[in-house]
Amino acid sequence: GDSVTQMEGPVTLSEEAFLTINCTYTATGYPSLFWYVQYPGEGLQLLLKATKADDKGSNKGFEATYRKETTSFHLEKGSVQVSDSAVYFCALGLTGANSKLTFGKGITLSVRP
């Protein structure tokens, strides 16, 4: 079945550090890929997405490139801020009338001032 694997957490970084959060997937078709973010006390928000191979999604300084050859969608940010502290979820979705998003387990990022 379809699945998403995220690196184990939590991750703690100092402000302005470089961030990479790994995500790999297994899918029977050609999925769209997503990163969602959940800030403390809030609901999940779509951070960025990519719908086909080699697409790069970007938002708020975060980037992720859809790599079909490595079945990966790693999230990166060049300089994290304290306000980036949140839980990050990688997800995949297949097109079609019966589709749903499959999520990874999420990873908690804490950024120290």
Place this chain on the structure above:
Amino acid sequence: GAGVSQSPSNKVTEKGKDVELRCDPISGHTALYWYRQSLGQGLEFLIYFQGNSAPDKSGLPSDRFSAERTGGSVSTLTIQRTQQEDSAVYLCASSFLPGEQGYTFGSGTRLTVV
């Protein structure tokens, strides 16, 4: 409405009681999803509605769980005879088109079974 609205935001119930959780999706969104978020377990898919029908209810963990959607809008998730392992945050999401465009989530209902 402007966003996905869920109620109540918090619910504490005694073991064995029934609970109803409500989701009001974004107006015009035909697809509606329920997920469960347990501590350390990520998001677990429960059920998907397209309009009023549920083409995928494969994630409902037992026959104590049921959901319905009326008028292509509001959905209710019902848990009968609640157990402590049902304690979690129940999230609802909606989208205009299923799958490829991602969802808009509500803030969730935190259910605690004591």
